[in-house]
Amino acid sequence: MRALLIDMDGTLVETETRWWQAEIDVMQKHGSTWDIDDQNLAIGGPLSAVVDYMADKSKTEAENIYQELVDSMYKSFTEVAPELQPGWSDILNQAKKSDLQIALVTASNRLLAEALLKSSNLEKHFDVVVASDDLPRTKPHPDPYLHAAKLLGVEVLDCLVFEDSNTGVTSSLAAKMPTIALPGRVLLDERRGMKILQTLKGMNLQDLEKIHKELVKEWQDH
Known part of the structure; x- marks a missing residue:
């Protein structure tokens, strides 16, 4: 080894709870929802696949979802260390x-x-x-x-x-x-x-x- x-x-x-909250917030902003089934699909990513799924479900541009999600998680990571x-x-x-x-x-x-x-x-x-x-x-x-x-x-x-x-x-x-x-x-x-x-x-x-x-x-x- x-x-x-x-x-x-x-x-x-332990970041999964942070990702879940960020995904809920982003989806609510775009008039959609994010439940436990969605979260289970998202665990493990990759980020691009999660974003595409969120964009399709919320009928929002993937680029916007990506930036909002990354901004939210970056803020979370820099403010409080996981x-x-x-x-x-x-x-x-x-x-x-x-x-x-x-x-x-x-x-x-x-x-x-x-x-x-x-x-x-x-x-x-x-x-x-x-x-x-x-x-x-x-x-x-x-x-x-x-x-x-x-x-x-x-x-x-x-x-x-x-x-x-x-x-x-x-x-x-x-x-x-x-x-x-x-x-x-x-x-x-x-x-x-x-x-x-x-x-x-x-x-x-x-x-x-x-x-x-x-x-x-x-x-x-x-």
Whole structure:
């Protein structure tokens, strides 16, 4: 295990409630609604797909929805730093003292990713950021994870990915990367090369190394 590749929203930090409120506010502004079914469809993004869905439902230009949503989330991230999900503080600090490299791989755009890292004082932990506007294709395609591995100079099986959504795990598994899924509200099925955990609380790098080895074996045995 040479690199940790971490999804942002819902995986590294608790932001889903903020996204939900921002989406409700934007849709109400345009005379439409946003309920739990809409929110469940939106979890994992990518941002462009969520915006297109919102624009279609509200009969509003996608460009306007995109800008309003990004403005709202940027304001939210810069005013109050989102909370790290349980377990990450210890893992990130341990990783920084090791020779592991870390990438943030998000379906949000770079503006929001960098705003979140800055407000949460996490910039020092990440060697690379791959955002949705960095590549022609984002999640659920494998491109973001393959690009992150290339930037870090590591092979796909040397990576351990952390995701919380179907969109995210579809992306990382398409890249043939060992993946830990932290589903939260999302229902995920077991898949080859992936382990589902309810939390990272109480876990350390040795625990992650063990899981990584098991997942690598799954990939190599098929």
